[in-house]
Amino acid sequence: MAETAQQLDLGWLLLSPGEGRRLDLDVEIEPLLLAGQRYAPAGPVAARLDISRTTGGYSLRLRSRVPLEGPCMRCLEPAERMVAVDGREVDQPGGGEDLSSPYLDGDELDLHAWARDALALALPAQIVCRDECRGLCPQCGENLNEAAPEHGHEAEPDPRWAALRELRLE
């Protein structure tokens, strides 16, 4: 099994300004917590890192397709969604805040943190088991994907009427 890359020393690539290198790596991605639920790939994911050396800095691009697993946000059954990640970072010492990457410290790249943040930015609005998932019945919690098509409930009597009835009984 290939070793997963977490911290990467870009210095050993010995790139001169204008030179670049492409690395294919396996990256471990920490679970993301969304609405109290954990979403994570089942194991390390393949990622492609493009590194360009600039004068004194780096320009980086990280691409991956992450099979994210976790409970469906509508019915809570297991769901899997492929999330395309495409992140870019530029780090140019002395170039100001816009040109400073939080994931680079000199030649030292925190791939682990970058991959997690890039995934969080690429998340779809909802992670569902299928687009047409019908979710849970708001009244009894039954999974409506499995419930009979006529599943429903009698309308609850308005609680204000119940209070009125009690008043009349007194």
Ligand SMILES: [Zn+2]
């Ligand atoms: Zn679902």
Ligand SMILES: [Zn+2]
């Ligand atoms: Zn119901």
